[in-house]
Amino acid sequence: MSNFEYLLAYKEFSAFASLANEAEKQYNKSTMFCGISARKCVEQAVNWMYSVDDDLYMPYDDSIQVLVHDKNFVNIVPGNIQKDLQIVIKVGNQAVHSNTEIDKARALLSLKALFNFLNWIVFTYSSTYESRTFDETLIPANKATIIVKKNQEEIDKYRSELDEKEQSIADLKKQLADLQKALTSIKSKPKDDSKINYETIDEKTTRKLFIDEDLKKLGWQFDGVMVQEEYPVHDMGDKHSDGFVDYVLFGKDHKPLAVVEAKKTSKDPNIGKQQAKDYADCLEREYGQRPFIFYTNGFDCNFWDDLQAAPRRVSMVFSWGDLQKLVDRRSLKEDINSIQINKEINGRDYQMAAIKAVVKSANEGFRKFLLVMATGTGKTRTVISLTDVFTRANYATNVLFLTDRIQLVKQAYSNYKEHLKSMSLCNMLDSQERLANKNARIVFSTYPTILNAIDTDKTEDGEILYTPAHFDLIIIDEAHRSIFKKYRAIFDYFDSYLVGLTATPREEVERSTFDFFELEHGNPTYNYTYEEAIKAGYLVDYYPVENSTTFIDKGIHFDDLSEEDRKTIEDNYKEEGTSDFEEAPPSDINKFVFNKDTVKKVIEELMENGIKTDAGDKLGKTIIFAYNKKHAQFIVDTFDEMYPQLKGGFCARIVCDDSKVEQTIADFEKPDQNPFIAVSVDMLDTGVDVPEVVNLVFFKKVMSKIKFNQMIGRGTRLCPELSCCDGKNGIYEGKKYFYIFDWLRNFEFFRVNKDGVKGSETVSLTESIFNRRVEIIKELQAAEYQTPEYEKYRNELVCIVNRQIRELNLNLTSVHLHKKHVLKFQDINAFKNLEDSDVENLKKHVAQLVYMDEFDVYAKGFDNLVYGIEVLKCQKKNYSKQQEQIVNDANILLKKKANIEQVKAQIPLLTRIVDDSYYPTATILDLEDMRVKIRELIKFLVESKKKPIRYVDYIDTTLPVGEGTPVYTANNFEAYQKKVNSYITEHLDDEAIIKLRNNVRLTQDDYNKLNDVFTKELGTSEQFEKISDGKPLGVFVRSIAKMDRQKVNELFADFISEFNLNIKQIEFVKVIIENIIEQGEINLERLGDGKPPFDRPGKFFSLFNPKAQNRLIQIIRSVNENARVA
Secondary structure, eight states, X not given: OOSSGGGGGOGGGHHHHHHHHHHHHHTTTOHHHHHHHHHHHHHHHHHHHHHXXXXXXXXXXXXXXXXXXXXXXXXXXXXXXXXXXXXXXXXXXXXXTOSBOOOHXXXXXXHHHHHHHHHHHHHHHOSSOOOOOOOGGGSOOOOSOOOSBOOHHXXXXXXXXXXXXOOOHHHHHHHTHHHHHHHHHHHHSOOOOOOOOSSOOOHHHHIIIIIHHHHHHTTOOOSSSSEEEEEEEEEETTTTEEEEEEEEEEOTTSOEEEEEEEOOTTSOGGGGHHHHHHHHHHHHHHHSSOOEEEEEOSSSEEEEOTTTOOOEEESSOOOHHHHHHHHHHHHHOOOGGGSOOOTTTOOOHHHHHHHHHHHHHHHTTOOEXXXXXXXXXXXXHHHHHHHHHHHHTTSOSOEEEEESOHHHHHHHHHHHHHHOTTSOEEETTSHHHHHHTTTOSEEEEEHHHHHHHHHHOBOTTSSBSSOTTSOSEEEESSTTSSSSGGGHHHHHHOOSEEEEEESSOOBOSSSBHHHHTTOOTTOOSEEEOHHXXXXXXXXXXXXXXXXXXXXXXXXXXXXXXXXXXXXXXXXXXXXXXXXXXXXXXXXXXXXTEEEHHHHXXXXXXXXXXXXXXXXXXXXXXXXXXXXXXXXXXXXXXXXXXXXXGGOSOSEEEEOTTOTXXXXXXXXXXXXXXXXXXXXXXXXXXXXOOOTTEEEEEEOSOOOBHHHHHHHHGGGOSOOTTOEEEETTTEEEESOOEEEEEESSOHHHHHHHOXXXXXXXXXXXXXXXXXXXXXXXXXXXTSGGGOSHHHHHHHHHHHHHHHHHHHTSOTTSHHHHTTHHHHHHHHSGGGGSSOOHHHHHHIIIIITTTOOOOOOOXXXXXXXXXXXXXXXXXXXXXXXXXXXXXXXXXXXXXXXXXXXSHHHHTTHHHHHHHTSTTHHHHOOHHHHHHHHHHHGXXXXXXHHHHSOOOEEEOOOOOEEXXXXXXXXXXOOOHHHHHHHHHHHHHHTTTSHHHHHHHTTOOBOHXXXXXXXXXXXXXXXXXXXXXXXXXXXXXXXXXXXXXXXXHHHHHHHHHHHHHHTTOOHHHHHHHHHHHHHHHHHSSOOHHHHHHTOTTTTSSSOHHHHSOHHHHHHHXXXXXXXXXXXXXX
């Protein structure tokens, strides 16, 4: 019996049962096929749900991501199951797009997630549910050799076989018509609790260990008044039985604020959902106030305000203050759609459209929103106004504005202070203000500050200040950064609306902004592009001036030097017998090798051809993006040498550890003050906005599309008061555009590589070492390592890893959120035999939390390297690259550092490990012995491995690339097209669409309503222009909605009769009728010219006499005009 075999016994689940079993069978055969099958099973199971569930309506598209993000689906499926679905989809995507086997741990995770989803389906839609847990030992074994890389034909064949098993939603609806009523009835009935005997911790212990602790931490008093346990209720549920509520939390008026249903740690808390609702019903009858509902197993906690929203996962039960706030809000909350946007804060149409999009989404029950708006379009102004709307509607009391840079905190604080004068504010980076204004309505913070404050900041009564529901709205600035990994704990802890702001959403597999906000990829809540802003006159465009030099392109080589430089080098060699000339590859230029003439050429081009101010007397504000600090300083020094008359200060370096960097940035922001050229290393790439910037210099290579667009964004802001001058247009008032001087072929790269190079997830050395130790512990469970020596080594690793976990402080929020896994592995017995899922959980939930008491970063790097080799050797994989690195390091120690006492002591070992023959026969224990003995020597290599910095001055040659075209970010028109089509087909009964279908003229009000829907509610003007292909609004809508055929026939019936048309003429009229229905109107020019489809069975002017022609054109014009405003 496998984990999914039980499904085959359910006739109603036959649509996906076999696919689930297929996925499990493939686990030990092909993890790639396992992932593909699991994803296909999810698709089919979701299709099945849409076929049988009356609460689910087909959205605008039947793709899996659209189906699982539909609001009705989200309301039905618990949050933890939604996350499981994303796991299966993601692993399946990886399998589909890769020709190699996926990691086995990922495949197992996908199977478990699939198991959870299907288990929930059975629980929800079947009357014969039995409790089950996933058992890895039940997965069918396979002794066949796994082919790691498969050919495309084999993959396509397997996918084709699966596709044959797939059924559409329409087919399933027909097939399951008889079952639909029964399944809907089963779904609506409360379910009995199922008994899951997975772990031995009973309910009482669960409470005392976890739930009681959380409640006390949040200030709940177990005095028999505020918190009452085992509270008796009567007449409960359909059976009218008596029961005992695990916890009832009371307010000061002694009315129930919440019920808490507690289950064993091994049970899914969702099993207690219906029971908790029955308890809430009883208490509402008794007290006249409906309590909120929590159901938890001590690790996973769910919150349900069943009067207003679907259940959702929360970090823990809420505090008294939070619950009282939520109860009060029931009567205070207003219709958020009726709240007028304050145009004094933001009056631009797209800003108001963005707010309306969030409001609409919030009104539909969603809690996460993403605004993708071009740099300079006023994202902060938009969310200030959104904050105003949310607070006036009583959707939000407390707001957190979160960003990852101190400068951005200051900017946001200043902007809010200007526009929301009545709201109390607190800048948490100011220690005095943090203490004095701790009860402020709007708090501004960086990620580490708020994460620390959760654990440290207290109320006047000594209680936790920042409780899980303290903030009702969290605004995340630059939402493509910092929201992943460590700081995700902030968003897991707080239960609030989340609004993300970015111009450049991240779409990488492990770090996707869209996944974070639980949105379909490429389809944010609202999108306003740079191109739209340029067309509307809200931002300025740019001109790329593309150059390079010989040295930047090819590096410095003797043959490429000028005749003068070659002669100087040769003369020096003749006189002194040596030469200081050394070639340099292009990768070293401006990083380790700095050539003065190269920098001079860049500066000269800028000073001669850059946009100037003050009638052309002074270069306008400019940012030069440099590789590193030495490069930046070299640029500044060279500039000062070239232009001594400017007396220094005109060009300044802006790097993170300069003592006065904040002051330098502040000076640069002042229009008439030095510096006018800021040479930046990462500091000005994002977040700093100086409208007066008219020149950007890309003096470094950029591979990230996000970084590239952020850098461009530094110049896009309007500056209408600026007097400009350049070679194109002479002197002119107002910044009309800006120049980008690109010296590294960045535009050339992004024209070819639209998405750039996507970065990989960064992992700290401590986290990486922890992960590799865990992997070795798992690998050493194999039969070949069951000797006393290997058992000793494994036990040593177990002790190290377990000690790191035991040292974690469960009182810290970042740790507390992962307590299920931390507590499990704090018990050393959990390491007796690790499963793949244990390794995955340790990596995902624990590794990022642990601390390593080792300050020699070079020794840690070597540990990580050797542990990696040990893992690869255990897995019989190639480690030649890592071996090469060790051999190189050992060679340097032997050749350059052998006189150091510690190195001298290890010469015999170093001599062995530089020999390639050492590694094939070296055991894991040999490698570990090497790691222990060599790690302390790595610090002696630091200086030897550093590339020397060289400053040279050879004549370079400019290579003009040309004045190129801008590179804009692509818009997602496909998703918008689907939403528009879906809206029109779902609103055929709307008054304006009825008019269009029945040839009735639109009023201005009709037009305005439709225009708002398509250009503000569903998307933007640019998106509509793109998909409508130039058609007027009414014509476009009519082409999708289709005119009523009978009405169109009636229009031409009198004409056919009056002119007694022959067969050919009637056929021609039919062509006109079909074209009106399909296209929404007739193109009179094509009609007159006889172009298809108006060329058969003859042409217009030859088929009809002048009188008939005039009458026919009159009818057609009437139809065309009725699709426009009266």
